[in-house]
Amino acid sequence: MTDLAIIAAVSIFTAGLTIAIGAIGPALGEGRAASTALSAIAQQPDAASTLSRTLFVSLAMIESTAIYCFVVAMILIFANPFWEAALEAATVGAGG
Amino acid sequence: MTDLAIIAAVSIFTAGLTIAIGAIGPALGEGRAASTALSAIAQQPDAASTLSRTLFVSLAMIESTAIYCFVVAMILIFANPFWEAALEAATVGAGG
Amino acid sequence: MTDLAIIAAVSIFTAGLTIAIGAIGPALGEGRAASTALSAIAQQPDAASTLSRTLFVSLAMIESTAIYCFVVAMILIFANPFWEAALEAATVGAGG
Amino acid sequence: MTDLAIIAAVSIFTAGLTIAIGAIGPALGEGRAASTALSAIAQQPDAASTLSRTLFVSLAMIESTAIYCFVVAMILIFANPFWEAALEAATVGAGG
Amino acid sequence: MTDLAIIAAVSIFTAGLTIAIGAIGPALGEGRAASTALSAIAQQPDAASTLSRTLFVSLAMIESTAIYCFVVAMILIFANPFWEAALEAATVGAGG
Amino acid sequence: MTDLAIIAAVSIFTAGLTIAIGAIGPALGEGRAASTALSAIAQQPDAASTLSRTLFVSLAMIESTAIYCFVVAMILIFANPFWEAALEAATVGAGG
Amino acid sequence: MTDLAIIAAVSIFTAGLTIAIGAIGPALGEGRAASTALSAIAQQPDAASTLSRTLFVSLAMIESTAIYCFVVAMILIFANPFWEAALEAATVGAGG
Amino acid sequence: MTDLAIIAAVSIFTAGLTIAIGAIGPALGEGRAASTALSAIAQQPDAASTLSRTLFVSLAMIESTAIYCFVVAMILIFANPFWEAALEAATVGAGG
Amino acid sequence: MTDLAIIAAVSIFTAGLTIAIGAIGPALGEGRAASTALSAIAQQPDAASTLSRTLFVSLAMIESTAIYCFVVAMILIFANPFWEAALEAATVGAGG
Amino acid sequence: MTDLAIIAAVSIFTAGLTIAIGAIGPALGEGRAASTALSAIAQQPDAASTLSRTLFVSLAMIESTAIYCFVVAMILIFANPFWEAALEAATVGAGG
Amino acid sequence: MTDLAIIAAVSIFTAGLTIAIGAIGPALGEGRAASTALSAIAQQPDAASTLSRTLFVSLAMIESTAIYCFVVAMILIFANPFWEAALEAATVGAGG
Amino acid sequence: MTDLAIIAAVSIFTAGLTIAIGAIGPALGEGRAASTALSAIAQQPDAASTLSRTLFVSLAMIESTAIYCFVVAMILIFANPFWEAALEAATVGAGG
Amino acid sequence: MTDLAIIAAVSIFTAGLTIAIGAIGPALGEGRAASTALSAIAQQPDAASTLSRTLFVSLAMIESTAIYCFVVAMILIFANPFWEAALEAATVGAGG
């Protein structure tokens, strides 16, 4: 079962690392965008609706990179093709 | 039981690392957003309600990346599919 | 008992690392938010109550990421499911 | 099956790392572009439509580098030619 | 006694590292908050009491993350559940 | 088949790393160029067409370095001469 | 005596590292607080007493994190429970 | 065939690393040059042609360092003298 | 004598590292405090005595963290309890 | 042939690394020089010819360090004296 | 003599590292203090004597951390108690 | 011939690394000097000749550190005394 | 002679590293002090003599940390007490 264990360990470690590292950039980028939006609204309250709309589109765009990471982490945990192939091979090996 | 131990050790280490690294970005990003909100309110007190609303939406957006990390850490500790498969295999191996 | 020792060592190391790394971001983020709040109050003393309220909400939001880390560290030390499974297995192995 | 396990482990680890590291740059770059767009709109509300258009073209351009990474990660997980060759070789070896 | 030694060594190393790394963030964050408070008082001496109160609440909030680290370090040295389990097991092993 | 596995593993790892690291610089550089373009348009709306043209030429120039990386990653995955030589050698070795 | 040596070596190394790393943050934080205090006094000499008082409270607060590290280092050198347990075990082992 | 595998693995890894690291500097440098060109055109629209010319010469100069890296990466993949010597030696060894 | 050598080597290395790393923070912090004091005196020569007094108190406070490190380094070299215990044990072992 | 393989692997790796690392500094330095030249021309269009001449001399000077790296990389790949000596020795060893 | 060699090697390495790392902080800190003193004298030539005196006290204070490192390095080279104990032990071992 | 291979490998690696790392500092330093010269000429076109002369002397001075590195790299590749001694020893060993 | 080789290798490596790392801080610190002196002289030409004197004292003070490193490097190469003890021991061992 060593192969299974290696694949499981690597999947677990990578899933955690992916979302952890992948959360740094978007969080900082969104913080920057949000902070400029706030000072822009304070400077030009009349344009608040345009600014909010632009902010939300930008946040969604930036969030998308975090979501790519989350998707990959979820795939690695719950729909990992390598793990399934290894499980199958282990079953065949045991049943053969 | 070595395989189980490897998976357990990797899960523990990854869960901790995930939330630890994943907390850096959001904390800094929220700190930035909050600090700009404060100086924006000081500069334009009349727009405080608009600014608060925008701040809270932004904080929620940024917090979401921390929550992704927390969710992955919790999954790794309490609902880890690799650990369950390994436990099951160990039981079968011992009972077979 | 080697498996138990590995799990124990990894749990101890991860618990400490989690809270240690997890304290950097929130501390810096709160320092930033607090420092802007102070200069905002100095600039606009009349808005002190609005600023304080916004500051406390923000600090709570930022503190939450430190608390996620503290929770994970506590779980790893005092309610670690992997450790309990390993202890149980060791007892069974010894009693069997 | 050791070769299969090595390739699987490396593929998993690389896929996660690729999207994780690859998300940092675009997120920061988009955050910067978005934040300047917001302050530019606040400064020149009349040019909002030109600014929005330029912003969206730029975001798409920057996002493209994140998408390159996502594509490579997906290829490594679901359409990995090395994995398929190794699987085939393993089947031939077992069937021969 | 090798297991005991591993757990002891990891506990010692982690306890030191936890408080050492955990002291960086709060110290810098408090330095920042304090320095802004000082320049804020110099700028608006009339608001000194409000500023002091806000500063102390903020320092306490930031200090809390250092205290989380200190608590974890103390637990690891003086109330480490893994060490106690290992000691007990060693005693049983020796007495059995 | 060990040699094949080494080459496959290195190719996978390098392909991912290449595009991941190679995406950081262009994303940041494009973010910078785009953000200056936005503030330049806000400052001089009359020169918007000249600015857009210069921006697009610059973005293309910067994007080119990301594309070099993408090309190398694709070559390593789908047209890797070392892999083909190794495959051929393995076939000859098996058929000889 | 190998176990004793490991614990001793780890204790020595950790004690030094703890106070060394733990001194960086407070020193920088205090330097920042002190430098702002000095420029604040130069700007508003009339508030010197308020500023001094606030500075000393802040320095004490920041110094506390260095003292946590010093305390842990001292405990690890002179009152290390793991070392005492190991010494005792060694004595029992030698006397038994 | 081990020697061939080592040379192939090192060539693959180096080719990817070379273009990946080599893309960071030029991308950032071009981003900086382009962003200054944009703000310079906004500030002095009359000098746009001189500025564009200077910008394009500078971009070409900076791009040249990325192209050095791309050339080296291509040489390592498709015209690697060490690989050819090793292949030849392997053929001689097999045919002798 | 291997145990003695390990403890000696670790003590030497840690003592040097402790004071070396521990000197960075205080030196930078004192440089900052001193440089602000100098510009503060230049700006407000009448407050030179207050400024000097505040500077010296601050320098002493910052220097204290360097002194903690120096004390730990000296303890590790000249009054190391682990070394003494190991020496004693070695003497007993040789004399027994 | 192991010696040959080591020398070949090291040469390949070093050649790539040399030009990759060596491209970072010049690219950034040229980007800085070019960006200042652009803003200088925008500020003083009458001095454009003097500025261009100074810029080109400076770019050539900075480019020279990239060229040193490129030359060393080319020497390591195509005119490596160590490789030639090793090849010759291998031939003599085989022919002797 | 292996123990002696280990202690000698560690002492040499640590002595060099201590003074090398320990020279960074003070050099930067003194550079900062000196540079502010110079601009302060240029701004307020009448206070040159007060500024010089404060500068020299500060430089001495900062230099002290470099001197701590130099003292530790010298102790490790010329008055190393661990080396002397090891030499003595070696002599006894050889003479016994 | 192993010794020869070690010396050759280390010489190759060091030569590349020396010029690669050694090119970073001068390139950045020259970029800084050149960029200030350009803005200085734009600000004071009458002093262009004095500025050019000072710039060229400074560039030569800075370039000298890159040339030291290039010289050392060339010595290591083409006039390496250790390599010659090792070659000679190998010849003597073979001929003796 | 292995012990001699270890000590020699560590001495060589440490000597180079000491002066290399030890040259970074002073060079940057002196560059900063010198650059401020130059702008101070430009701002207040009448105080040039006071400024020069202060600059030279400061440069000497900063240079002293580089000289500490140079002295330690020279001691390690030409007056290394550990090397002499090892040489002596080797002679005695050979002659005995």
Place this chain on the structure above:
Amino acid sequence: MTDLAIIAAVSIFTAGLTIAIGAIGPALGEGRAASTALSAIAQQPDAASTLSRTLFVSLAMIESTAIYCFVVAMILIFANPFWEAALEAATVGAGG
């Protein structure tokens, strides 16, 4: 001859590293000093001679740290006392 090879390899590596790392600081420091000198001359052309003189003295002072590194590198390559002792020992060993 293994000892000779180790000493030779370490000497080569250290010599290259010493001058490579040692070139970074002086190059940056000189770049800073030169750039300030240029802007100072542009600001105060009448003081050009005083500024040039101060610049050259400062450059010489900063260059001295690069020269320390170059001297140590040259000593390690061409006048290495450890290498000579090892050569002599090897000759004696071979001739004895």
